[in-house]
Amino acid sequence: MVEKAFVVGLLSSTVAAATPLLLATLGEIICERSGNLNLGVEGMMLVGALTGFVAALWTGNPYVGFLVGTLSGVGMALLHAILTIELKANQVISGIMITLLGTAMTTFFGNAIDTKSIDGFSEVTIPVVGDALLQIPILGPVFFRAHMPDFLALALVPAVWYFLNRTQFGLAVVAAGEDPETADTMGIPVKFVRYAAVLIGGGFAGAAGADLSLAYANIWGAQMTDGRGWIAVALVIFASWQPLRALIGAYFFGFIDALALRSQTLISELSGTGLDSVVEFALDPSIMTMYPYLLTIIALIVISREASAKELGAPSALKEPYVREAE
Amino acid sequence: MMLPTVDVSHREESGRALDLGLPVLTVLGALFVGAIPLLALGTDPLAFYWTMLVSSPSSSNGSLRVLVKLVPLVLAGLTVYLPLKCGLINIGAEGQIYMGGIAATWAAMNVSGSSLVVLGSMVGCGMLAGGFWAAIPAYLRSKWDVNEIIVTVFMTFIAIQLNEYMIRGPLQGRTGFPSSPLFSEAAILPTVMGDTLHVGIISVPIAVAIAYLLLNRTQTGYEIRLMGSNPDAAEQAGVSKLRIFMLTMILGGLFSGLAGMIEVSAIQNKLISNFSPRYGFTAIPIALLGQNGAVRVAFAALFFAVLSVGGTDAAATYGVSNSIIDFIEASVILFLIAAEFFRRYRVDVRLRSATATGGGV
Numbered sequence: 145m146v147e148k149a150f151v152v153g154l155l156s157s158t159v160a161a162a163t164p165l166l167l168a169t170l171g172e173i174i175c176e177r178s179g180n181l182n183l184g185v186e187g188m189m190l191v192g193a194l195t196g197f198v199a200a201l202w203t204g205n206p207y208v209g210f211l212v213g214t215l216s217g218v219g220m221a222l223l224h225a226i227l228t229i230e231l232k233a234n235q236v237i238s239g240i241m242i243t244l245l246g247t248a249m250t251t252f253f254g255n256a257i258d259t260k261s262i263d264g265f266s267e268v269t270i271p272v273v274g275d276a277l278l279q280i281p282i283l284g285p286v287f288f289r290a291h292m293p294d295f296l297a298l299a300l301v302p303a304v305w306y307f308l309n310r311t312q313f314g315l316a317v318v319a320a321g322e323d324p325e326t327a328d329t330m331g332i333p334v335k336f337v338r339y340a341a342v343l344i345g346g347g348f349a350g351a352a353g354a355d356l357s358l359a360y361a362n363i364w365g366a367q368m369t370d371g372r373g374w375i376a377v378a379l380v381i382f383a384s385w386q387p388l389r390a391l392i393g394a395y396f397f398g399f400i401d402a403l404a405l406r407s408q409t410l411i412s413e414l415s416g417t418g419l420d421s422v423v424e425f426a427l428d429p430s431i432m433t434m435y436p437y438l439l440t441i442i443a444l445i446v447i448s449r450e451a452s453a454k455e456l457g458a459p460s461a462l463k464e465p466y467v468r469e470a471e
Numbered sequence: 472m473m474l475p476t477v478d479v480s481h482r483e484e485s486g487r488a489l490d491l492g493l494p495v496l497t498v499l500g501a502l503f504v505g506a507i508p509l510l511a512l513g514t515d516p517l518a519f520y521w522t523m524l525v526s527s528p529s530s531s532n533g534s535l536r537v538l539v540k541l542v543p544l545v546l547a548g549l550t551v552y553l554p555l556k557c558g559l560i561n562i563g564a565e566g567q568i569y570m571g572g573i574a575a576t577w578a579a580m581n582v583s584g585s586s587l588v589v590l591g592s593m594v595g596c597g598m599l600a601g602g603f604w605a606a607i608p609a610y611l612r613s614k615w616d617v618n619e620i621i622v623t624v625f626m627t628f629i630a631i632q633l634n635e636y637m638i639r640g641p642l643q644g645r646t647g648f649p650s651s652p653l654f655s656e657a658a659i660l661p662t663v664m665g666d667t668l669h670v671g672i673i674s675v676p677i678a679v680a681i682a683y684l685l686l687n688r689t690q691t692g693y694e695i696r697l698m699g700s701n702p703d704a705a706e707q708a709g710v711s712k713l714r715i716f717m718l719t720m721i722l723g724g725l726f727s728g729l730a731g732m733i734e735v736s737a738i739q740n741k742l743i744s745n746f747s748p749r750y751g752f753t754a755i756p757i758a759l760l761g762q763n764g765a766v767r768v769a770f771a772a773l774f775f776a777v778l779s780v781g782g783t784d785a786a787a788t789y790g791v792s793n794s795i796i797d798f799i800e801a802s803v804i805l806f807l808i809a810a811e812f813f814r815r816y817r818v819d820v821r822l823r824s825a826t827a828t829g830g831g832v
Contacts, residue, residue: 183620231812236560236620237759241808244752248801252508252794371628378621430636437625444622448615 150409152285154402159294160360162398164189164352164369166297168376169383169390170304171348175221176380177308178341179321179461180228183239185349186373187246188220192353194250197364198257206265206358210293210351213358217350218343220246225342229335232465243373251366264362265291291359293351300348304387317341321459324466334466349373371437378440381447385458397436404432493810494760494767498774501802508798514789522788523781533780535667539738540776541769543568543747545675546730547754548761548768549682550605550723554619555758556686557698557715563608563623564727565751566630567601571731573630573637574600576651576742579658579735580642586657593658593732601728602721604630609720613713627751638742651742660737669737675769678726682765685722695719727751756804775800 168185175182182188196213200206224242227233267289278285307314319327320337328334356372357364375397383389403410407427414423425431506516527533550564575597582592604626611617637643637651644652660669686692698705698715706712730750739746753775761768782796 227808227812231809233808233811237811238808240560240562240620240755241804244755245801245804247752248797248804252792252798252801255792255794371624374621374624374628378625381621428636428640430632430639434629434632437628441617441622441625444617445611445615448611448617 150406154399154406155283156285156290157402157405158395158399159290160398161401162394163291163294163297164355164360164372165376165379165397166391166394167293167300167352167355168349168373169379169394170297170300170387171345171352172376172380173383173385173387173390174304174308174317174341174348175345176462177321177385177459178317178338179324179459179464179466180225180338180342180345181235181239181463182221182224182342182345182349183236183377184220184224184242184246184373185239185345185376186369186371187243188217188346188349189353189356189369189373190246190250190367191220192217192350193357193368194254194353194364196350196354197262197357200262200264200358201257201260206262207292209358210265210354213354214347214351217346217348217353219346220350221343221346224346225339228465229338229342232467235463235465247367254364254366257364258366261363262358264357265293265359267291268295291355293355293359296351297355298391301387301391308387313337313340318459320466321461324461324464328466328468334468338466349376352376375436375440378444381458382440382443400432400435403427404429407432490763493813494771497760497803497806497810500806501799504802504805505795505799508795509791512791514791519785519789519791522785524777525781527781527784528777532667533784535665536780537773537776538668538672540779541772542671542675542733543730543750544753544757544772544775545769546678546726546733547750548757548772549678549765550727550730550751551754551758552761552765552768553682553686553695553719553723554609554716555699555762557695557719558702559609559612559716559720560620561605561608561623561720561723562620562755563605563627563751564723564754565747565749566623566627567604567724567727568731568734568747568751569627569630569634570600570604571597571728572735572742572746573634573642573731574728575732576637576642576654576735579654580651584657586661589655589657590660590736593736594729597732598725598728601726601731602724605720605724605727606717609716610713613716631745634742634746635744638744642742644741649744654736654740658736659740660733662737669733671733671737674729674733678729679765679769681722682768686765691715691718753800756800756807759807760803 168189172182172185192213195216196209198209199212200209203209220242224238227238228235268291278289308318309315316327316332316337317340319330319332320334320341324334327337352372353369356368361368379390379393379397382393407429411424411427414427417423502520506520509516509519528537547564547568550567551561554561575593578593578596579589582589605623608617608619608622608626611622612619635649638649642651644650660671662669663672684692686695694705694708694710695715695718697708698710698712702712705715731747734746734750735742757771757775758768760771760774778796778799782799783793785791786793786795
């Protein structure tokens with residue numbers, strides 16, 4: 145029988161695995177809502193992971209590392225913003241190149257600290273009511289004793305929703321992504337708004353990377369993001385550009401990630417049912433790692449067949465550089 | 472008062488000088504930036520670059536190693552280049568390489584007979600697997616408009632995991648070792664001119680010729696280019712999206728499948744984890760650098776092959792980390808993005824009277 149400690153461990157690592165996905169997805173939602181597709185998330189995450197790790201290594205403070213990682217994500221995003229908004233470069237090519245650039249740069253500069261490890265974020269509880277919350281069976285230790293970025297990511301879900309739906313600036317972001325011409329005539333500075341959205345998205349991606357090296361793994365490793373940036377790009381479509389659905393998607397993929405880490409235990413738990421070879425195949429760690437990718441491809445097919453991208457909630461002007469007529 | 476003004480306007484067509492000059496400037500810019508970490512490490516960049524670009528690749532052993540590296544880079548470069556011509560972005564060459572390697576290993580372990588039979592079936596299986604892996608995103612894109620970028624990226628990750636599974640499962644050799652058994656003599660591509668260069672090199676001129684002839688000498692090639700430059704006009708002219716997308720993607724997949732077969736057969740002599748050092752991703756800047764012709768893709772691949780072989784030698788000579796190569800590659804990429812702007816826009820800097828423009832601020 146599966147033990148309670150196993151369930152708590154499984155769910156705790158679901159939270160830990162979901163956090164970087166959630167942060168990156170929320171950032172990409174803001175970015176895409178403004179009409180800019182950023183495929184550089186993976187590269188921005190890697191840069192955030194490395195710079196955050198180095199800063200934490202030097203200062204001994206993971207919070208400083210997290211901040212530095214976030215800011216370097218903004219820096220990478222500035223490059224993407226200049227290229228796509230200012231120089232009107234193809235968003236797809238710019239994004240892919242930024243991912244390749246981030247991978248190559250971090251491999252080069254990260255080489256020196258490949259073997260170092262840090263303490264990273266320690267687990268914290270919510271002040272005052274924390275101890276009481278921990279008493280809740282299973283869910284208490286899962287959700288109320290976690291790393292700072294885990295709480296931050298969860299808090300950002302309603303915050304991003306509120307930003308996009310209730311604040312003036314958020315509505316300007318959405319307007320710039322839906323109909324830049326009209327937004328412009330209404331006096332919204334489209335270019336500025338898009339710059340801001342791309343930079344915010346980059347900051348989220350950098351934070352997601354810093355979470356990986358400072359809370360999830362506590363080490364730096366070349367290409368440690370392992371495709372998570374791409375999963376975030378896919379999760380945006382999965383979530384129909386809605387922050388609340390991003391939460392569900394990120395936690396679902398985080399759960400698969402947590403299961404894959406425990407495949408040996410699961411295989412032995414489920415042995416002797418007469419389906420051993422099927423179970424062993426389906427729960428093989430390599431096969432399990434494929435599931436998010438397979439599911440995303442299937443979801444994309446279903447979505448694309450059933451509805452046009454518009455009905456899905458894609459910003460109408462996504463991928464379109466905005467050129468003002470007759471300045 | 473005279474003030475310089477900058478005018479940015481859209482280019483109708485890029486001139487020939489720019490066309491040839493931009494890739495060269497891109498490379499020079501990248502080498503310039505690459506000098507910064509070298510200087511920081513106290514290494515003379517000129518001496519380093521001399522070893523990297525001239526003395527190592529021109530040595531008899533170095534030149535053969537460059538040719539060996541050229542094979543997967545040209546094949547993968549064309550895999551990205553061909554779909555790019557009809558407006559598709561295939562970043563799945565890496566996955567197609569892995570599928571080729573896996574299928575070729577399966578053939579090596581299950582086909583017996585003369586060397587010709589074994590190698591022939593390895594080539595056939597490897598190419599088919601690569602082509603199949605490329606056909607899926609092509610079909611999904613042309614039928615239901617499923618984004619090919621995300622599908623090709625994810626199919627690459629799936630292929631890499633499948634490789635991990637295979638070397639610990641169905642294709643595993645000795646228990647406890649995550650790799651296939653060592654191939655028999657019959658499953659290893661023979662070498663020519665010594666024991667560095669293998670016969671896989673003949674695939675380079677053949678693949679470049681196929682891509683060149685297809686694009687420049689056939690009606691289909693015209694349709695591919697039309698689809699890339701003006702999809703609406705192409706559809707009005709009755710060009711089949713399905714046919715064009717499938718053709719360019721599958722042909723590219725066949726090339727990368729072959730690259731995977733060559734890599735496991737000639738280089739590794741078995742299937743191992745991460746047998747491709749990201750050839751399929753390096754293929755993207757190669758295809759962008761050579762986007763105006765198949766022969767240029769080959770030259771771009773040659774540059775990256777020299778960078779890899781010469782860079783490794785220079786790094787060893789001067790005691791610098793090997794990842795300086797990654798850094799220079801990244802700089803090439805950075806300059807590539809910037810070059811895109813100059814390819815599409817014309818920037819005029821003129822001296823003009825400030826009053827004529829309505830007064831400067």
